[in-house]
Amino acid sequence: MLQVVQMCFRRQLCRSVASAAAGGAAPTRRSRVAAARGLTRGGARSCTVDPNLEEQFVFLDCVDLEEPNREEKDLVNHLKAACVPDPGPDPGLGLGIGFGLAPPQNHPRSLERQLQALKVENVQEEKLDSLIQFHDADFPLDESLVASKKKKKKKKGKGEHRVFGTPDVDEPVSDTCCSGCGAMLHCTSVSVPGYLPSEKYKKLLAEDGLGAATCQRCHLLTHHHQALSLQVTRDQYRDVVRRIRPLRALVLLVVDLVDLPDSIVPDLPELVGANKHIVVLGNKVDMLPADAPNYLQRVKRQLTQYCQDAGFGEQVTDVHLISAKTGYGVENLISRLQRSWKYSGDVYLVGSANAGKSTLFNTLLESDYCKSRASDVIHKATISPWPGTTLNLLKFPIINPTPHRMFRRQERLQAESEPSQEERRRLKRFSQQGYLVGRVGRTFRPSVRRSSEIEFDPDSLAFGEDDDGDMIKPTDNSCKEELSHNELKDARWLYDTPGILKELDVLNVLSDQEVRLVVPSVALIPRTFVLKPNMSLFVGALFRIDFLQGNASCWFSVLTSSRIPIHVTSVEKADEVYEKHAGNTLLGVPLGGRDRMKEFPALVPQEFRLEGRGYLEAAADITLSSAGWVAVTAVEGDQLLLKVHGPLAAGSRLRTPPLLPRIVSLKGERIRKTPAYKQLKWQPDKRLLGGGTATSKKK
Template identity: 55%
Template structure:
């Protein structure tokens, strides 16, 4: 340590003092260079690259345009500096490509399974077969087990370990394909829901629905999956990603969700005479609630509803299709008043990934008993937090809210009333470890391992549990055809900014290479509003050029998804057309949504009684749905001015709203939105 300090002190005086800003060819000392992380460097300072220019659209008659504007594209990171031209005679340097993480380790079929579940996906940990969920390399597995597979000490070491698949998903965004069929997922979920009731009460099914994928995210065979007589509370997730097109748009979402559930046979309880509740179907739809598991919107109200149903239900099972946000809600509830206060320290968080089917087995945490005293303390906390303004929050809370406002339109705050009392840390002082001579280097002992927190038998003997089940894989979904990189581009993670275009008959709109809509016939121009991931490009061209554009640019930069060039498109299924006839109901309201599987949808707005003849394309084996009424009928109003000489309008992003905060002069709509 002392030698390093002396070396640095000898090196610093050699650097020339700068009396004026250096030119492009002069060197700057590493200690004074802006953005330097320390250390000495001889690399010359480079000027920042010029800002990219917006691609200009072609003329009003050319209609061939690519619409990827900075208004709705995520802000890119700092651009890498350009390398200086190579000296004569030297080969040019190639840009470094990001290498894929290399999966190492060997399986050992002779080692028996551990009997311990992965804390990320719930699969049983083992080292026998990499294609089976829960796999760990045998070298890592044996080291954790202490060389004695099957021992109790080894099982304790595996308590919070995640499998290789979860590790790659979280740290390297790399997905390993597992040999788990759709029937295995369904059998696992069905067996859990049909297990004998505990505590003398039937379980409550918390059914998660992705509002972006409505009605496909409501499974057709849901009644057969959950069984007859089940109590179901439907939760519509990801409402934070959709912009509000009218003051009562959340009420409309709720009605659409009720309509989709009724279509598959999930009906609400009918209020009979004398206060008796009579079921109108084989399943009892208890309630419908809208939330955002990511931003926390509506989660506190959901917890209150679940706690009020404590006496009527037993265990709670979180069920839904893949990518509906179940694991995100599981992690949010794990840090809330719904679980036992010690559960967040005992139970690890579930693995979250856009790759379908992340959860492979049951994950669970114990539910806290909502006694009268706890409910009173919780209500007092909620009332106190509702009286706060955003300026009264701590700096960390304000930074967190600022980050969430960039990601969603509706934001909530999920707090905790019942905190686990932590014992004060005892500082151990050992004078012998701190005493050393001038010639000796100080040696600091590594941090002592933390004591593992566990539940006692009495804490869990009568507990009720909250289970996160594996996601049911949707049939005829375009996500099943995509790679992990393509899934990240197609699935929205930030607030969707709608893109509106005005098209004449004879024009074509491409949504990447995943969907295409041809405007064949119509008396007047119509408006096409795209609701999809901000990273998925939209391309407009003429009907004569559409086929050649797809053949030339599918799999390449212009259409972006799928990616991989001609080799990728050889294995990708072709686009299959479907004829559509619509009749306009006015320029202020969309007549229908053309839903291009799970890639997004296009809302069509046309003049009154104008009959449109359209042809929509989706990849073979995927579903195309005409949704009436549309989910966002007034979305045509969420746009800016039309770009001169172009078919597109400037994008407009509505402001975000935060619930559970005191309304002030600039945020008067918070209370009204939270009551809907």
């Protein structure tokens, strides 16, 4: 471009000099400049420019051949009138050059239009690149699918996702389960659990590789965070759990502490049998802030009472508070299971959907509770915030807790070893997501023995087995092979069962993207607001709490996902705010504006009455289904009337006593001229990796 401008500059200069010399006219300013430059001795033209002379270059827009607009026409006419006429047309360049001209009144927009044209070209290139669809070269697509890429994409509905590959209804269903969710693998129908595209399914079947494959749904959940809608009913999930009834087994009931008591399966004895021992595991304890000293003991007592109220009776043999995500309390749980249940039978993880069973399954798979070689062979379970991810039974073999192994494990737990670099990164990551963090290690690891050496292990000779009780073949690739028949002949198994879907759950009325916003995934930071009577508090556009009657102000501490906005207004304006902002940025969830709110169920009101217990103790909790809860703190003896609006399918309730009664003490300073208080950002005590107190600081 620079060379073109220079050539045009020289050509225009020569033409101006020649025109002035031929006509004998008075030398103009432009001709004087050209004459002052002169010619070189060799006849070559000089490009010397007077430094005192200001030059202005105007580039006319020639990006397309459309008719120029009015502004551009005026600019061209202005240039023609001010500049010396060009004796010869130069259609190939399409630009004009003016020397020493005063800038026009209307600043030319040609440069802006050229930049805009370049942006359009870049966007077009990006769009063309986005049409390039990458797929596995080993699984070629049908010609019909390749041709269909040129067609207009249809609007995707709820739970839909465009995937490549075609089903084959003539191909029989395999007898191999998906290693992620447990469904039988097949290629007959997209909407049936365990589906794989026929191109991939047939190739894996021919290569005998279905054993390590995951279905299309697990792949999308793990790598793309998208859920496919499946034709699975609540009764089908429950039927899988009913298989436990005639078996000798131990039941580990996983309970979501954020959703107490709704996450407790009410008819558990009917599903698993009244003769089963039940160990209750209060999961997600890492999300609960410490509102007072010894708060964990209080939460444990309250969880035990809820289980008794559910009718479990003497079936409950133990209660633990754990975090399957951060590992808090998991080592203690393993030690108790190895001492009490030992190797008496299989163990089943049971609980409601989204309670964290699959996360606990993956954590135990990498611990001393699993056979050492099995963790390298068995695929981890698929985990996601959407309920109903696990569709069938997943399992791994349990290690036999012999006295020798128990002694070696106890030695490892008592030794204060320095965490490795990888473990430090893990602890640092989890310390930013939860209040309580624990370490889960492994005492027994698979050993690899060379075939050219003969090793004598006194422990192996004494007990007739190696560290894990497995007869490992002398090969370098033993860790990657499947478990042998002798290793699994008399093994006991831990099973991950499908989650029991709740009848009343706010997640049932939310889309996939909204579920990810509503379900808490990190530690809950309380957000406290002070409300006077006749004020309303919105939890997104999902729930609305009206403070109708009371003698004094009350504190409302919201413990939900931080991605759900909280808005406070008067009761008179509440309906108008909901009508105007539901589905938009102010209320956040649901998403999609008016079109989404047309499909969202109407909010149904229900009234609650409660009595205040003082400024330092919450009177009750208003549970918001799987989204969390709101703790209400009022003056002692004050009679309150609250009206809670929410979807009928959510099933909000009044929880007394509250789970964290002193949660109001975790508020910061009052924000001036607002009903809100500053939040306290909590950080775990890094010296107490297995739990303990936490420190706080203001945001």
